[in-house]
Amino acid sequence: xxxxxxxTQKFPFVIKAMLYKKKTHTSLKEELERExxxxxxxxxxxxxxxxCYSCMMACARTWxxxxxxxxxxxxxxxxxxxxxxxxxxxxxxxxxxxCMRACPLGVLTxxxxxxxNLNKEICDGCGNCIEACIIGAIHLDAEKKAVxxxxxxxxxxxxxxxxxxxxxxxxxxxxxxxxxxxxxxTSSVSSTASHKELYGRKEPExxx
Amino acid sequence: MTTEQYAIPGLKNxxxxxxxxxxxxxxxxxxxxxxxxxxxxxxxxxxxxEYIEGTGPLDPEMPIILSxxxxxxxxxxxxxxxxxFRSPHNGELGESYAGGHLAMSMRYxxxxxxxxxxxxQYPVYVAIHNDKVIFRDASSIWHLSxxxxxxxxxxxxxxxxxxxxxxxIGPAGEKGITYASVNVDTYRHxxxxxxxxxxxxxxLKALLIVGNQEIKSPDHNAYRKTYSKLYxxxxxxxxxxxxxxxxxxxxxxxxxxxxxLPTRNLQETSFEGxxxxxxxxxxxxxxxxxxSCAGCPIGCVHxxxxxxxxxxxxxxxxxxxxxxxxxIYALGSNLGVADPEAVxxxxxxxxxxxxxxxxxxxxxTWATEMQQRGKIFTDETMGLQFSWGDKAAYxxxxxxxxxxxxxxxxxxxxxxxxxxxxxxGEEFAVQLGGLEIPGYHTGLGNxxxxxxxFRHSHLDNxxxxxxxAAFNRPLSDEKIAEAIIEEEDRxxxxxxxxxxxxxxxxxxxxxxxxxLKSLVVNLH
Numbered sequence: 190x191x192x193x194x195x196x197t198q199k200f201p202f203v204i205k206a207m208l209y210k211k212k213t214h215t216s217l218k219e220e221l222e223r224e225x226x227x228x229x230x231x232x233x234x235x236x237x238x239x240x241c242y243s244c245m246m247a248c249a250r251t252w253x254x255x256x257x258x259x260x261x262x263x264x265x266x267x268x269x270x271x272x273x274x275x276x277x278x279x280x281x282x283x284x285x286x287x288c289m290r291a292c293p294l295g296v297l298t299x300x301x302x303x304x305x306n307l308n309k310e311i312c313d314g315c316g317n318c319i320e321a322c323i324i325g326a327i328h329l330d331a332e333k334k335a336v337x338x339x340x341x342x343x344x345x346x347x348x349x350x351x352x353x354x355x356x357x358x359x360x361x362x363x364x365x366x367x368x369x370x371x372x373x374x375t376s377s378v379s380s381t382a383s384h385k386e387l388y389g390r391k392e393p394e395x396x397x
Numbered sequence: 398m399t400t401e402q403y404a405i406p407g408l409k410n411x412x413x414x415x416x417x418x419x420x421x422x423x424x425x426x427x428x429x430x431x432x433x434x435x436x437x438x439x440x441x442x443x444x445x446x447e448y449i450e451g452t453g454p455l456d457p458e459m460p461i462i463l464s465x466x467x468x469x470x471x472x473x474x475x476x477x478x479x480x481x482f483r484s485p486h487n488g489e490l491g492e493s494y495a496g497g498h499l500a501m502s503m504r505y506x507x508x509x510x511x512x513x514x515x516x517x518q519y520p521v522y523v524a525i526h527n528d529k530v531i532f533r534d535a536s537s538i539w540h541l542s543x544x545x546x547x548x549x550x551x552x553x554x555x556x557x558x559x560x561x562x563x564x565x566i567g568p569a570g571e572k573g574i575t576y577a578s579v580n581v582d583t584y585r586h587x588x589x590x591x592x593x594x595x596x597x598x599x600x601l602k603a604l605l606i607v608g609n610q611e612i613k614s615p616d617h618n619a620y621r622k623t624y625s626k627l628y629x630x631x632x633x634x635x636x637x638x639x640x641x642x643x644x645x646x647x648x649x650x651x652x653x654x655x656x657x658l659p660t661r662n663l664q665e666t667s668f669e670g671x672x673x674x675x676x677x678x679x680x681x682x683x684x685x686x687x688x689s690c691a692g693c694p695i696g697c698v699h700x701x702x703x704x705x706x707x708x709x710x711x712x713x714x715x716x717x718x719x720x721x722x723x724x725i726y727a728l729g730s731n732l733g734v735a736d737p738e739a740v741x742x743x744x745x746x747x748x749x750x751x752x753x754x755x756x757x758x759x760x761x762t763w764a765t766e767m768q769q770r771g772k773i774f775t776d777e778t779m780g781l782q783f784s785w786g787d788k789a790a791y792x793x794x795x796x797x798x799x800x801x802x803x804x805x806x807x808x809x810x811x812x813x814x815x816x817x818x819x820x821x822g823e824e825f826a827v828q829l830g831g832l833e834i835p836g837y838h839t840g841l842g843n844x845x846x847x848x849x850x851f852r853h854s855h856l857d858n859x860x861x862x863x864x865x866a867a868f869n870r871p872l873s874d875e876k877i878a879e880a881i882i883e884e885e886d887r888x889x890x891x892x893x894x895x896x897x898x899x900x901x902x903x904x905x906x907x908x909x910x911x912x913l914k915s916l917v918v919n920l921h
């Protein structure tokens with residue numbers, strides 16, 4: 190194990206090679222892996238969250254072969270039931286990740302664009318990373334392996350309310366300044382103006 | 398854990414809870430799930446097994462059955478739970494549906510169906526934490542004045558935030574108002590036929606379910622594909638447009654225009670104040686949030702904020718109140734209330750009491766006409782003078798009705814059918830089958846559906862929709878009857894999936910078959 194640790198420290202690509210070997214080959218996963226460039230997930234509009242849990246279902250469905258919420262890397266939480274706004278707890282893609290520092294086995298390595306890559310095979314479920322992540326973005330799955338966001342972005346594809354976004358970042362994880370236009374005006378046009386912008390454009394096909 | 402136990406092919410676990418002995422057991426009932434689709438199908442057959450002829454709605458032996466379907470917690474918008482019981486309001490089979498987090502929590506707890514029997518000697522609440530079921534003394538929250546606050550207390554006592562559902566009753570359920578509802582996660586309800594009353598009779602204050610287990614997916618690629626297809630249909634085609642924009646309250650102006658909006662105890666069918674209580678106005682002035690049931694990307698729950706002064710010295714409270722078409726009809730147009738803030742306050746009072754709002758509206762509206770016709774006097778009303786639109790009198794009346802300090806208010810707590818038998822005024826006691834009517838005065842289709850429909854909710858046969866179709870092109874009475882029968886069949890299948898009926902055009906027969914097939918459930 191010591192050997193493996195030093196090896197991964199010196200040659201991060203060893204981890205990558207392991208990751209690739211481990212991959213179950215379905216096209217969606219491949220596509221997502223490829224997208225792990227210098228992008229990261231951002232909770233862009235927390236206030237628009239309606240608590241539908243579609244993102245959690247999508248995450249768990251993509252990376253595990255079961256149906257659940259518990260295997261999701263993004264965690265939609267209530268803070269006083271549905272009466273108060275939802276909170277999305279998800280990896281902040283730290284530039285200098287404390288979870289990585291806390292891991293005694295070198296399971297976690299720096300990810301291009303912030304956050305970490307996880308070598309699931311050597312994770313022994315000690316839980317040090319969970320303690321190090323004060324935002325609570327890490328937990329263990331049924332096999333006692335750490336569940337940490339890969340910033341693959343599948344959750345953004347299943348968010349009906351544009352809460353989640355993939356943003357471009359420097360390789361280091363520093364945020365790139367890309368948008369310099371004035372803030373968009375989102376005030377209601379009229380009370381009957383629809384949300385079609387958000388929800389697609391086809392007309393309803395049924396009676397009212 | 399991913400185990401065979403929670404495999405989709407062969408949904409099977411039924412949790413039997415006995416409140417008398419405060420005990421429970423789990424029974425393998427795959428026989429039911431192999432024979433019936435799930436949801437209301439399984440629940441109906443369990444009711445046939447459990448019901449002993451002659452058992453009264455509030456007798457301890459009378460079961461409450463909560464059931465989810467094969468798609469619950471698995472596919473988008475399959476977010477409802479069906480409750481079956483015997484209605485203390487009209488004595489018939491009680492059937493009610495609620496959304497919120499309940500279906501997902503039940504499914505991930507591993508209990509697709511729960512049967513509650515018996516009655517506790519003292520108030521209890523039941524907490525289900527995945528495979529553990531705990532009975533706890535609820536005496537300290539039994540007399541809370543608000544059903545909403547019960548959730549606030551239990552949220553702190555029990556773990557499982559975000560993965561749980563808390564269903565509870567308010568004072569109306571404790572006091573035996575026959576149309577008491579069960580509040581589900583603050584903004585949703587088991588309404589109409591008095592499930593809250595049955596909870597109260599069993600001394601069951603609340604049921605909390607935490608579920609966070611994995612469900613096996615036998616053909617995961619097929620499941621993923623079907624999920625994406627259904628999700629896209631819901632989110633990207635506009636089929637559910639109505640529900641995620643203005644919500645059901647969009648219907649206020651539509652029905653007002655069609656002269657189908659019951660007004661002042663149905664003395665009229667359109668309301669001069671419709672504009673000020675319209676979905677458009679609520680959205681513009683009071684809507685602050687839209688939320689979803691767990692597993693539904695639509696977000697039809699519309700939450701309004703009302704700032705209300707509680708002293709004359711600029712002191713305020715803010716109330717967050719969910720509103721829908723039926724509530725605005727029942728406590729707005731039908732009570733002659735044109736002030737949207739008054740409607741919100743009345744909704745809030747009913748939410749705290751934990752009563753079905755359609756029935757409460759029906760009762761108050763009947764009482765108003767009674768008093769105006771000189772059939773009851775301030776002796777009965779304890780000094781209150783009901784007049785259309787008078788919020789202050791109605792707010793007090795809701796309070797008195799729950800407390801039942803005299804015979805008149807006690808009678809109002811049993812619905813207009815009962816009260817009109819006792820005090821007269823049956824000719825304007827607006828009810829069908831012992832149930833105050835929903836807000837669709839659209840024509841014969843609606844009346845027929847509510848009178849002879851198997852199920853008891855207007856949403857289960859949609860007679861109003863047949864009427865509305867007839868507005869656009871003439872339909873013979875036979876055709877309307879056929880449409881109702883067809884629609885009731887279709888909606889019964891949806892109720893076996895326990896899909897939300899707002900997504901009825903997404904879950905076509907074909908899509909249901911495909912959704913089941915992707916879970917390796919093949920229909921024969």
